[in-house]
Amino acid sequence: MASSDPGCNWDGVFGITNGTAAPDDTAQTNPSHYVYLIGYPILLCCCTMGSLLIVAALLKDSIKTSSTVYLICLAVSDLCVLWSILPDYIVEAQANLGMLNENSSIVHDSIYYKGFGSFWGETATQFSDWTLIIFAVERLVVSLRPLRRRTVPDGFRKAIIVQAVVLFLAILFSLSYLVWYYYYMSVADTCLAPTLPDVLQLCAPALYRWYLLQTDAEMGMWIAKWILLLIFDVSLMAVLWLHWNAMRRHYPGLPVTAAPMTTTTNANATVPRNASIILAGSLTLYTVSQLPLVILTCLKIARRPPYCSYNLTPDAENRATPVVNIISWSNYCMSFFVYCLVSSKFRRQFRSLYRRTSEQASYSASSKRMSAATEIIVLDTTRRDSNERFNRIMSKL
Template identity: 25%
Template structure:
């Protein structure tokens, strides 16, 4: 039986990508207080064993991952390889290029790390048939937990760093704060990745210490050294905090960036005595950062909802009853959205960056043929419409707010 505190990193890794690991963990914990077919959870609610087993045999939801993973993996690998092919030889290289290449590598690793787990999902009897496969899978699971958490931290950190840089550049274009060099951007990303590796070392050390000692999960819960238990508790708190910080900070940074852009647009309108052109509102790098942050907010929202329901279901909150079937079904939705998030950056990049499209066509002639049916003006028109759509609503809202304030002042 897996202890709630010490194996939370496994759950939180699943919240973004391997959600059903968390479901299995909860199925163990709800039975820990009883050896019969019924038990009490941490909120003293009676949970039947049949309900716990229901999530494990929820085949329709499980087929979501079985079917969709190969398709999404192909989309992710193809798109991210193309990003690297186009941007790696490009000169001069911008910080946007560095961030997008780092995202391409990180997202591809996240998706491919899932492959052994997907094989077990498709063929659950394979570990029993092939003992060598079972041994390697057991060892790999510890590496997967540790490395996936570090990669999630890096992926979130890339988006947040990119957005903050564009905020600084937009607020004060003449300041050196927002004008960091590509080499500095690489150093920042390496520091974030190193932090992720060090911060989540406890998960790997605890996992392999249990294997080396020969304990099962129940035995290790009682035999785990006190210093290890404290270390795991601290790491669990760090993981939970990082999940919420990443989700709250990225949309907040995007709102600040939007506010800066709207403020600049209104200032130009006053200076020109009219309305500033919407095309001048966003620079290329700012459009990319804005779009990446929007993708993050949209596709990671189910994950934060899953985490919130999970916490609310346990003591001391006990405000909702998050059943095993509901957990498993929502976990598959979380997995689907998170996997799509790691696969769509290339397609978003093609849509918002004219420079990248030109580089892509120059690098891969097949895309020149693909776009041959469309004129360059038509492609630019479509791209411009997509770019404007992400800010027009907010700009209109700000305009209405300003007009409302003017009307209020006039009434007074």
């Protein structure tokens, strides 16, 4: 939209390149869409199975700590992020494969879902990111002040309250998507503008200013969150390294596998160092997977006034976006593998969960076999009794 980028006049920024209209952004003209079409179902399956296993393993713990609350919230929010994309993926996949009819009910329903889907996905994303930040702050405080008295129930209750507040703020921050999209749907026929920003600019200047402010705030917040989590990741790893070096100095012959995984804070509670290791792995995954999206966001900002320092053409943006999105979404489906990689406790829990499920399945199968065998024996016994009664009657005759 030309009016959203006044003053730069980049060639191609407004959908025109060398005087010709930009090509349609489909899988035929943009092969990077195949990365999205193939990669998203794989990420969705991994996220669904991994998140459910994480929640099941955490709920299996007899002692619930604040780390339990944060890890469950992360697993649920990751699940919501990827599932919120599914309706748009179905429409885009059919469009790219040439199977979409513009008058079909799927297209009609997707238009009505767009506002709620954007609201749901943005809420889950903000909730996941800020949960990770709060979890990192708590782990850093615990690592830097290991002798501070705190009880498990107290930390558990505080974590629930904090997460409720974070969820409320995430919902409040994302409400704009509901307002924009449903206003757009109510006036699109009379406003005669092709896109959401054009409708807001022509028919609702106040909402358009809100749209521009929110877009800039989201870009700035995304970069700020990434930098903040990168600092937390480096700080937490440094603290863990210092603790490990101190332990090696006090116990020079202690192997890595024999290192105690908990640090006692009082007589009634233990703070698992395991949670800090899991968090360090999660922060590393986040910073690596979100780096391409941060770079693309910075290039989008550099394209706009007053900077006008980099010409990111629509064609280059369209080619990069599917690949960048898949890399970014991998953050929400790799938690299960990270937990298994860095945490022996999670590996034990997952093995225990698998053994219990296998035992229940085998017991159910053996029970069914025994039930079938019992029915056969009962039928056979009944048949023999009937034959004996019949023979006795016939002998009397």
